[in-house]
Amino acid sequence: AQKITQTQPGMFVQEKEAVTLDCTYDTSDPSYGLFWYKQPSSGEMIFLIYQGSYDQQNATEGRYSLNFQKARKSANLVISASQLGDSAMYFCAMRDYSGGYQKVTFGTGTKLQVIP
Amino acid sequence: ETGVTQTPRHLVMGMTNKKSLKCEQHLGHNAMYWYKQSAKKPLELMFVYNFKEQTENNSVPSRFSPECPNSSHLFLHLHTLQPEDSALYLCASSQGGSNEKLFFGSGTQLSVL
Numbered sequence: 001a002q003k004i005t006q007t008q009p010g011m012f013v014q015e016k017e018a019v020t021l022d023c024t025y026d027t028s029d030p031s032y033g034l035f036w037y038k039q040p041s042s043g044e045m046i047f048l049i050y051q052g053s054y055d056q057q058n059a060t061e062g063r064y065s066l067n068f069q070k071a072r073k074s075a076n077l078v079i080s081a082s083q084l085g086d087s088a089m090y091f092c093a094m095r096d097y098s099g100g101y102q103k104v105t106f107g108t109g110t111k112l113q114v115i116p
Numbered sequence: 117e118t119g120v121t122q123t124p125r126h127l128v129m130g131m132t133n134k135k136s137l138k139c140e141q142h143l144g145h146n147a148m149y150w151y152k153q154s155a156k157k158p159l160e161l162m163f164v165y166n167f168k169e170q171t172e173n174n175s176v177p178s179r180f181s182p183e184c185p186n187s188s189h190l191f192l193h194l195h196t197l198q199p200e201d202s203a204l205y206l207c208a209s210s211q212g213g214s215n216e217k218l219f220f221g222s223g224t225q226l227s228v229l
Contacts, residue, residue, distance in 0.1 A: 004158070035217060035218075037218075037220075042222060043204060043206075043222045043223040044220055044221065044222040044223070045206065045208070045218070045220035046220075047217045047218065047219070068226070090162060091159070095216075103161065103172075104161065104218060106158045106159040106160075107157070107158055108156065108157065108158050109158075
């Protein structure tokens with residue numbers, strides 16, 4: 001089974017609108033962390049936001065917020081007031097213990113295109 | 117100066133060549149990683165080094181050989197690669213801890229002919 005699932009290969013959003021990128025995860029580890037990264041065409045992966053499994057509140061970082069629904073095992077990224085510079089690939093990732101090590105597993109990504 | 121620097125940015129090599137990818141981090145981190153990113157596939161973790169010691173080898177073929185001479189430098193030596201090894205190779209570093217975030221370099225785009 002996939003540990004991280006991103007079901008949206010591509011998304012379009014109008015500039016200044018909000019967009020939600022979906023992510024579901026699967027783990028039996030009670031202590032885990034969820035991350036979102038942005039990858040522009042330059043190739044570098046840029047950290048956006050982190051949510052710990054025991055955090056009571058949803059994480060927020062500027063225009064980014066993480067809609068964490070633990071029972072549903074989902075960790076959707078919400079980008080408010082989209083900007084043209086937000087056009088990029090977005091990857092959801094999870095850190096948990098697997099095989100005795102902490103590992104970070106990535107999803108396949110969602111390509112977001114912001115339309116002027 | 118970026119936190120994690122990778123060279124070269126692009127590399128084209130034949131299947132009989134030997135080349136090396138270099139990664140340097142200026143963040144004082146203790147862990148360094150190699151990831152492979154192929155089209156339409158999730159990032160694949162290849163190797164992990166903690167305090168210069170290899171703590172994970174994710175069933176990577178022996179034609180990929182990592183080297184970590186110190187906590188700031190990481191190499192990936194390549195020899196007799198196959199065309200399916202063409203991908204973006206990303207280096208990352210982290211400080212450590214359960215909520216550690218990864219800091220990535222810009223990657224090396226490798227093409228094997």
